[in-house]
Amino acid sequence: MANITIKDVARIAGVSSASVSRYLNNGYLSEEKREAVKKAIEETGFVPSRQARLLRAGETHSIGVIIPKIDSEGISRIVLGITEVLSEAGYDVLLGNTGVNSDKELEYLNIFSRGNVDGIIYLASWLTPKHKRILKRSSYPVIVIGQKCDEVTCVYHDEEGAAKALTDLILKRGRHDPACIGISEKDQAMGAARIRGFRASVKEHGLTIREENIITCADDSMEEGCQKAKVLFDNDPGIDALYCASDYIAAGAMKVLKERGIRVPDQISVCGMGNTRISRVISPSLTTAQYYYKTSGEEAARLLLEDLKKKTLKKSIQLEYEIIENEST
Amino acid sequence: MANITIKDVARIAGVSSASVSRYLNNGYLSEEKREAVKKAIEETGFVPSRQARLLRAGETHSIGVIIPKIDSEGISRIVLGITEVLSEAGYDVLLGNTGVNSDKELEYLNIFSRGNVDGIIYLASWLTPKHKRILKRSSYPVIVIGQKCDEVTCVYHDEEGAAKALTDLILKRGRHDPACIGISEKDQAMGAARIRGFRASVKEHGLTIREENIITCADDSMEEGCQKAKVLFDNDPGIDALYCASDYIAAGAMKVLKERGIRVPDQISVCGMGNTRISRVISPSLTTAQYYYKTSGEEAARLLLEDLKKKTLKKSIQLEYEIIENEST
């Protein structure tokens, strides 16, 4: 029952442990000894210790994944993609859950970058200059998911394109008084980029927007959606096209519309973003955009593996989106 | 830039590497040296190598967490609880994401048993005899979350109690023709136990149920909820109380009710289970039960840490629930 080590195999095969190692790693070894070792390994059922190998080789075969919070549909699908690819490649996934706590992000970034992992995948919501500095200094490959970042390799979504395409949809039927409930512009991806997309579409349609009709939420929740929608419609009851930067925000807004007897999509078109499960639960069902979250996790993992094999150049991968047109437009 | 090892720390602190190790493992060490080592570690940012520790001590300071799928609100909150407690205690969390693939569960169970972890937390949906056998044979501590399991220590919810309490609610107002859309009884927790709770309440109210009015879904989704609701109401349009084993199933069922012009809660009371975000998004908002998912993760992690310190006896912890009464009852 005791573990069989390379020494046991060596003894049984009548060779040195170095030769057994050579057998395992295809080093120089005569045909005779090769046979003897093979036989000994089969007899004993020897399996080399991973830790010993890794210790000597200076590798950990594990990857740190830092996520801001795990209870989000998008994030968990990304993690799914990451784990699938990495475990397939024989890597362990170490999870760093930072919660809402921003200090913890840096803490994990530090813990990980100091030697327990071969690489890091960082799911960022906000990327401050401070973050970027740490990322850049890291001696291990880092892949950022979700934000475009010139400093390191990243995988992100075409937020602007998707937002523009959605806004195009809600501006059909001759709508002319659009509004936007966005997310804090501090968040480059879900915040700033989506609002840019909204603006671009509005401009292309030859419309002008009242700046008060662009409003941002502190976080992505239904409650915020409710609240901001009230502000918007109190201020301008004539809004006939509402772009919301997330499905939950849209759900909140639609609740307010229902309360006020504004009919969707007769009087107003609404869209969300993310294609979360609630987009089909609410009624009328919500037009939204689908991202390939799982794919982005997979891509990031693959990029990392590639980086690990040979230092490659920085890359950015932008993933596509898909518009899901439902009843709300 | 080179990695800092225990020797570097020892040199800087002016002690032997053994003393640094003692500091890390709470061995005998004078207050003075303890301070010196602490300072040196802070200065250098030293993080002990997992592989070296494992190789020598046979400990990894990491815990494997096996989850069936991560894209579920409940599961991700459990993981949140687990990671919080474990990282506080200096343990790393290794994530094993099995997807829907059942073989992969066993695979991960094996990967982890190759000696990469000190213990396992297993988030089980189904617990087949095969699973139980493997779990029982495991050479390190295993905690199961979500299912009651006599073979190993587990943390689970009072599914039966919650289901009964919810059924009590939908049977108010003199309802007399109840129905139940459950989840496959192969799932002990979300399946069998909840249906038992439903039955218990119905019986207590002195009602009899037509067996055709108890129906189960293959998985927890809105689509299944729709489909099963249609079957139920085609068969018995007089149903005036509908227990659904999950919020998503309930959302599907309510969609069907709306299509058929059956008013909730005037003509029928409906409840879901889980207190997911959609329970407040749909209209009328859904009466549901809240579980303490995060708490269950925390509890499981604590039990595991306890087990790790000294082999303790098997335990089962049953966590409470809370009924959230909304508009649908």
Added chain:
DNA sequence: AGTATATATGTAATCGATTTCAAGATATTC
């Protein structure tokens, strides 16, 4: 006082593999 007992610390062995080094055997080249 004298003997346990607990605390404190460094040296060196150890975990199980890989890899360098040195040396001997073979094969190849001019």
Added chain:
DNA sequence: GAATATCTTGAAATCGATTACATATATACT
């Protein structure tokens, strides 16, 4: 046939931590 390149092999160093052992000091208990 001498010089050089290519194989083949084992002994020993190495990776970075933990820990057995030896030793020294302080504290407690008859």
